[in-house]
Amino acid sequence: MTGSEPAAGAHAVLARVEALLPTLAERAVEVDNQARLAAASIDELDAAGAFALLRPRRYGGLEAAPLDFFRLVVDVSTVCVSTGWVVASLGVAAFHAALFGEQAQEEIWAERVNTRVCAVHAPMGRLRRVADGFVLQGSWRFASGAMVSDWVVLTAMEVDRDGRPLDAFHALVPRRDLRAQVSTAGGGLRGTGCHDLSADGLHVPEHRVVRTFDVAHLRAPGRRVNTAPLYGMPWGMVHAHAATAPVVGAALGSYAEVTAQAREVLRLSLGGSSLAEGAGLRVSLGRAASDVDASLMQVERNLAEAYDRVRAGAEPSTELRLRARRDQVRATERCVEAVDLLFADRRRLAVQRGGPVERAWRDVHAARIHVANHAERAFDHFGSYELGLGVEDDLH
Incomplete structure (x- = not known):
């Protein structure tokens, strides 16, 4: 088995989540309007x-390959981007x-293995060292999943x-020890229900404190007890x-x-619609399909190759990590551009305001x-590395 093939446990999860997609799609409008995920969606996805997928096996997790997790998030996001974002987070x-x-x-999962954790990675707080640990102070914005998590x-x-x-x-802290208020929502990803968190x-x-340098450079203390290949993957690549x-x-x-709406328009017009005669939408479909395919091929190749190297007992090379980072951001660019094309062409189809394409357009931006x-x-x-210059980035 290679890193591109789902393990049995991950395959079963992907199948169960796929069965939930029609229900998640039905709730997408409510999620956007209410600016939070439905509690039922969280419960069903948890079940x-x-x-x-990325939780340690000794706490009921699957220690799955990162590519399986990526595919899971992609699947959920096809019907509701906000729900997919929370699953990813x-x-x-x-x-x-x-x-x-x-x-x-042990404090997180020993008593309840499905305890959820969320995170905010922007360094918005301050830590002051004291005799028995640290004192934390600061404010962190846009914590996705904070209100359905017990730890942050x-x-x-x-x-x-x-x-x-x-x-x-x-720093790992109980969510109950933080002050929380609903984040000021923008136009996109409204349904994530983000909260701003603060500590004083x-x-x-x-x-419950670990250096970001150690996490980024595969020296995190958790790797001593979690020895599965998953935890040999660079944190920045997974994140x-x-x-x-x-x-x-x-x-x-x-x-x-x-595509489905365009086909319906053609069916109702018996193929005589100007939609069939004009090339604009067809060109947009061709460009969008190519961009999405290119994104998937590069991302899946890189995640599978990195995971295969870890399974073989090696670390992903700097070259591979930078290539994966390059292709990951380019995938985002390509897919945003694809949604832009499709959003612009929706007008030919008289797509209603507030529909799934408009929501996706707001969400991707x-x-x-x-x-x-x-x-x-x-x-x-990536260019600096190619030219022999030094590179330091926690996200590769």
């Missing part, structure tokens, strides 16, 4: 195993939590007494691809929607601004 956060030491993992991974800078930064850390002098014990998967799913869903989808930085790092 299907959607949040277990919670899945990656479970992977991240598994990189903390054993004591921290927050990124913060350790500072000295004068407030000067010393080092960067991830919250004590965090030493075992960044999770931010692209909903965009790919949005493009696939929009393509299917526009919100997803594009996530730091993991910033293309210029990734392209610059």
Whole structure:
């Protein structure tokens, strides 16, 4: 078996989630209007195993290949991008939590293996070292899945007494210890139900803090107890691809929607509609299909190759990691462009306002601004490496 073939457990989860897609599609309008996922969707996805793919096996998880997780998020996002984004966020956060030491993992999952974790990776907080750990202070915006999670991974800078930064850390804290308020929603990804979180002098014990450098460079303490190939994958690679998967799913869903509607228009007009005579929509379909196919082929190749290397006992090379990062941000760009084309051409079909293509258009433009989808930085790092220059980036 290679990294491109789902394991039996992951295959079963993908099948159960696929069976949920019609229901998730029916709820998509409500999710967008209510600015939160339906509680029933969370329960059904949890029961299907959607949040277990990247969780350690000793806590009821599957330790699945990252490509299986990517495909799961893509599938969900074809019918509801906000739901796919939350599945991606919670899945990656479970992977991240598994990189903390054993004591921290026990606190999360020992009593209830399906306890959910969310994360905010922007270093918006400050940590001050004290005798028995750290004191955390700060505010973090747009925590996807916060209200359906019991634990949160927050990124913060350790500072000295004068407030000067010393080092960067991830801190694991109970969500109940944080203040939360609904984030000011933009036009896209409204249904994720993001919350802004804040802490003011919250004590965090030493075992629930890990250096971002150690996580990025495959030195996280959790790898001593979680030895499956999954946890030998670079955190940045898993995290960044999770931010692209909903965009790919949005493009696939929009393509299917526009194509189905175009066929219906032709059927009702007995093939005589101007839609059949004008080339605009047909050209857009061709461009969009090519862009989505290219995105999937590159992303799947890179994730499978990296996972195969880890399974063989090697680390993914710097060259592979930078190539994967390059192709991941380019996949986001391509799929946003594909949705743009399909959104523009929906007018030929008299597609209603607020329909799935319009929602996807809003959602992909919100997803594009996530730091993991910033293309210029990734392209610059790849080019720098090609020219023999140094590269330092936690996301490759």
